[in-house]
Amino acid sequence: MQKLLQLNHQETKKAAMALDDRQLTHLQRLEAESIQIMREVVATSTNPVMLYSVGKDSACMLHLAKKAFYPSPPPFPLLHVDTTWKFQAMYALRDKAAADAGMQLLVHHNPEAVEKGINPFDHGSLHTDMWKTDGLKQALSAYGFDAAFGGARRDEEKSRAKERVFSFRSANHRWDPKSQRPELWSQYNARKAKGESIRVFPLSNWTELDIWQYIQLEKIEIVPLYFAAPRPVVERDGMLIMVDDDRFPLRDGETPEMKSIRFRTLGCYPLTGAVESEAATLSEVIQEMLLTTTSERQGRAIDHDSAASMEKKKQEGYF
Amino acid sequence: MSEQSHEYKVDALIAEDIDAYLSKHQHKTMLRFITCGSVDDGKSTLIGRLLYDSKMIFEDQLASLTKDSKAVGTQGQEIDFALLVDGLAAEREQGITIDVAYRFFATDKRKFIVADTPGHEQYTRNMVTGASTADLAVILIDARQGVLTQTRRHSYIVNMLGIPNVVLAVNKMDLVGSSEERFDEIVAEYRAFADQIGIKEFTAIPISGLRGDNIVDRSVAMDWYKGPTLMAHLETVPLSDRGAANRPFRMPVQWVNRPNLDFRGFSGTITSGTVHPGDGVRVLPSGKTSTVKSIVTYNGDLDSGVAGQAVTITLNDEIDCSRGNVLSVADNPPEVADQFETTLIWMDESEMLPGRPYILQIGTQSVTATITEPKYEVNVNTTEQLAARTLKLNAIGVCNISTDRPIVFESYDDDRTMGGFILIDRMTNATVAAGLVHFALRRSQNIHWQAVDIDRNAHALQKGQKAKVVWFTGLSGSGKSTIANLVEKKLHSMGRHSFLLDGDNVRHGLNRDLGFTDADRVENIRRVGEVARLMTDAGLIVMTAFISPFKAERQMVRDLMEEGEFVEVFVNTSLETAESRDVKGLYKKARAGDLKNFTGIDSPYEKPEKAEITVNTDEMTAEEAAEMIVDRLLAM
Structure with a gap:
């Protein structure tokens, strides 16, 4: 560990020397922008929180928060709006990452969804609506958070490409895409009336490749599921689904097979498609990503419903 | 038609040596640019084309694009690239761009963030949002149309916001027979306008976004054009940080970092110049000075910090510094005014x-x-x-x-x-x-506040009272003037020194030049507020009776006064009651359309939410209301 720090320090020195050329690289510019955004939120809101979903984008965002406030720990808690259906490996890293950062971890389960036993097998889109959309709104209201960081990027999806960095929400958490506040330079208007809140996206201008490259350069720990390994899967509706625990109801004729797979994006395990892959290192993962011909959200069932499905979900309060 | 195939080549290095590719990519620079111009000049199509030709569109996106193009596209059976960027449902339905969309792509030379900005005048603010962070602007012109109003508007804004590089992309050249004469004509027309507004240089490129001519691949049809393709220009145009690195050091303080009693750092992003440990710095606006102790980051302390970096700076002296202050090089500070x-x-x-x-x-x-x-x-x-x-x-x-x-x-x-x-x-x-x-x-700097020996406290003390502004607000005909008059009579009989500023009376003199537009109403109240303040300086209890329909102005006057001095009295009457009284016959005129901007009819009244005193003249007489107000006033 000591050696690692030493190495890191040398790299920084090298980076600082390169800076005398007075040209920041694109990653350095993105990092500085994200840090500025996070500090602005902390300085202008009364009760901020960071939405933490344990994916690679969350991992980057958490790392940037550590950098933004160092030597202080990030002055806000992490909030995981859980569905109880995430991969086991995600729960393990979630608890560790929060502890490492010295931050409080809040986990919210929608009590109504718990009571009704909402699950992705029987309840279709109700699963996302209740656990995630309703759950998020409940948690934000219950704790009275007036600003919430999310790890969404503009390159992910068309309606996200249109969203401001500081995205304003009404008291009932609605987004109005037609009347967004103008957002100039690095000047953010964080003012809001009581009950209203702001979702803030510090990674707005990062791309998937930027995230991967940053993870590699900064040696950020991510869930091992992003790397290929032999795992038990079944093929269902054209997607490879990993059988992560014994709640998975196998259909007639389905037997889990061991395949070398990995995930490009992580969510609820029964809804997340795996790709067959041999990429076991970061370099190999990035190489595969660059050579692939499908977008990363293709593995998620949520976006396929209709062209405007994400915009509609976001208006209703989904992150 | 283009010489080569449409696909921009994927860097062969990715497959051969990924680590070498990444190391190269890591050191790429970033160019942020916008596309702007008139509606239907093909901005979204151009961006779609750039993404498609640089292979940033994936198979699944292409499949849904092909599907959408047939359903709602404007290109018949062809792919409608505009659908890639128009992401909001309302945009796709109406076929227009409402808000700025950000797109990302990279070539083997550079990484790009492009903001596609709306052309419609009503969405100009969204165009300004995109333009404020751009290093370069691509201004599109439809070769058939030439320079239009929106071309001028956008060029003006681009120049005003100081975007250092301008590209004039003359689009839809395929529809004017790829004519060199037409291109030259448009360039000349644009140059005349550019000279007029102060754009000194621009690069003109003839293109066809729909067909991909001179975007990534050179156009065969326009072999008379010898300049760079749009992509080649974007990849090589020199990046300017507007000289930030060479100006003196400045860092606006965002946040004071205090993890424990032993550490006090100032976090912010350096906006210009370079800073080193040991450098003399000045805190503004206070002007206090110290020296830099360290430049702290998560990856260790730095030997120097440069423009664009987000850092935390500690100083060698315990001086006052907080959010909103600016750290600057000591001997060359910015102005304060x-x-x-x-x-x-x-x-x-x-x-x-x-x-x-x-x-x-x-x-x-x-x-x-x-x-x-x-x-x-x-x-x-x-x-x-x-x-x-x-x-x-x-x-x-x-x-x-x-x-x-x-x-x-x-x-x-x-x-x-x-x-x-x-x-x-x-x-x-x-x-x-x-x-x-x-x-x-x-x-x-030239107008100083004249200090006076007999101050406001002395004035009030001599009169044995606390100065106050009793601000009556309410609809026309609610009874403000009547009640204010009664209140003053009562105070006068009790030996209090008071003065009544009446709306109508003031408009005969001091505010004779003002009408009833929103802007004039604001100025009316501002002047009355200043006069009321002078009167409170003289120790008086000032009564004012003005409709004062806007919350913001009542707040403005409140802010002029000392804490507790401003007493807002809301004379609450329903519009029906006020209109039925119609003492001055004004409602009748307003209803007949003879009187414009009349509060309650065609101009809004914003009710006070936290008035110190509310009287309801639907329920009580003017005499009862005045008595209640005097009781409350004397208790304050």
């Missing part, structure tokens, strides 16, 4: 109101500011300077601004971060304008 000449772009549906206080945010500073009447508004189509009393949505004008306390700034020409500001409405919290600081007005 409270009055400025500025250019404003108005971005709200409700027009600018001279005299109304707005929140001004610049760097990390946030102050209250008032705007004077515009010196002039700019007609961006002709660059003509027009006389104006206010600025409406999307109008650009030059105005003076004064702030309630001095702010630290640079001229916008030198520094976007310390010279660019936004104005925020205090009631709705909407961002209503963007502004650029030109320079400070020396006036602010």
